[in-house]
Amino acid sequence: MSIGELYNRGEKIDSSKFGADPGISTEPISSKVEASPNGVINSTAAYRCKKCRRVVALQENVVGHVPGEGETSFEWYKRRSGNPFDKSSECECSSIFVEPLRWMTTVEEGALEGKLTCAHCEARLGYFNWSGIQCSCGSWVTPAFQLHKSRVDISTV
Template sequence: MPYLVRERLFIGNIGDAAEVLQKGSDEITHILSFLSSASISFFSEWRSGILIPSKEISKIYAGGSGSEDISSDASKSSLSPDKLLYSLENAGKDLKFVRMAVPLRDIEHENLLDYLDVCLDFIEEGRKKGSVLVHCFAGVSRSAAIVTAYLMKSEQLSKEDALKSLRESCETVCPNDGFLDQLKMFEEMGFKVNRTNPIYKRFRLKVLGESYNRGEKIDDSKFGADPGLPAETISSNIQTSSNETHPSPLYRCKKCRRLIALQENVLDHVPGEGETSFEWHKRRSGNPFNRSDDNECSSIFIEPLRWMTAAMEGALQGKLSCAHCEARLGYFNWSGIQCSCGSWITPGFQLHKSRVDISSV
């Protein structure tokens, strides 16, 4: 049986979902499924009136192995909200359920953040119209991560307090470490997925780097828009606040003045420890105790943008050249680059300060 977490909100496993679909429910009207694939084919038997015992659903989905079968199609699918499947599931003659399926695997590098907004909205709407069952395969990690995020947002709880509260209803829940890290980011962003927040940008770049290192092709859509094209979009991307009299900096090629990056494309990093971050045998000059200039960065690191031709074509590393005059602007490496301050940025898309002009127009 699913566990009641809050009024009109339940958490469970695939067997619980099968039981609801098979026998119906006086309470549950909406089902949010987290499985390795968004495919709903293994639920289709209910629409044709064939009832399969709930204990058999696990065997069907797991291929009799006791764990989920991640097919090649599922493992290759891109994690994008537009891949979600909505359906009206029928059980028997008159019972109907609104179901949303999310293709998410229970592994640490999966991108949970990009699904939070649509999933939390589904839960909120489902609770207004009836009751919601949130489930994954075992009811331990994926469903627990989403319900924890919902409690965090709806009740303004920290990750720790929300998880503790959930465990009072279902003590076996245990989101994997990757999901816990992302829930902490969700908390730090103020319980919303803000795609302009540096926290999200660093996370997104990390996800892209890990995908590349696994041999997956990085789709062009994963690269940020080229701020230099079209020119008429530039003004809309210059952000100002009520307390600022100057627009955010623009980064241009020093040779031809083509716009190559906006401030929102820049990724800040924690300064390293200067020369001490490099090889032990590197010779030091001057007073080793005077570190005033050690941490000065000679480069700017940005997110991957669509003018970076070599990177979009799949190269591991290479030069970053201006799309207009082909002047060398910097360097990229999906495996990472060490900044002059000593910090290691992975993956690294580096602009040399000596090759760019920073201006407001």
């Protein structure tokens, strides 16, 4: 059962069901970087608060969606030909959506929706809503834990 279904059933969502806080790493950073058999280094992309540089999400925390899926897709998107799974089209989304993480204390408090603020500097990073949020590409993500790309920096750990 997904965490969204648990919430809709009125279950208490405590932080033990959340993803680990990537800003509090118990492992050495080097363990995140693995060499693949062909020698290419795979490093994990990390999203950091733009203001204080705290890591707020890792690539593995990101919940993907198909850009433009949904009834209210913008016309300009439909005019663009090509594969909707094409990685380049993901740039059109102005936010990323992640799983609930342990630094999201407002989520843990049980509200249906609210702001997501950085656990370190309290900068506003995004918004969450258990009923879903519509991405700039037109897709609905439910439940939604949205981080605005303009508020975070993408780097490698």
